[in-house]
Amino acid sequence: NIWQAIVDFFSKMGSQIDSWLKEVVNFDFRIMELYETFIVPLPEIYKILGAILLLVILILGVISFIKKALKLFIVLAVIAIIAYVFITFV
Known part of the structure; x- marks a missing residue:
């Protein structure tokens, strides 16, 4: 085959x-x-502080990504509504 x-x-x-x-x-x-x-x-305290710093950076990055995704969703929704209104009434 x-x-x-x-x-x-x-x-x-x-x-x-x-x-x-x-x-x-x-x-x-x-x-x-x-x-x-x-x-x-490295001493353990630096490892712990580094892990906390990485966690904060990760959380802030995820929050930033969610904010940008929400803005993109809103823009796409507005475009879809405008297109729907234009197609329906014109």
Whole structure:
């Protein structure tokens, strides 16, 4: 079956690219190396303060994203209402 051959080809390519990237990039090892180099030697209070700072930044970013999404929704709703009124009455 031709479709099965196509699916097999792309799944083999995906696994080959994945294994090649694991060897070349070695992402997990690099992240752990950075963690062990920079984070582990810090005192615990700095780790706690850093975690709190990251949490605050994350929360503020989520709030900002929600505000922008709400503004976009309002703009799209106004455009949809104008288009509906224009189509209905003109």
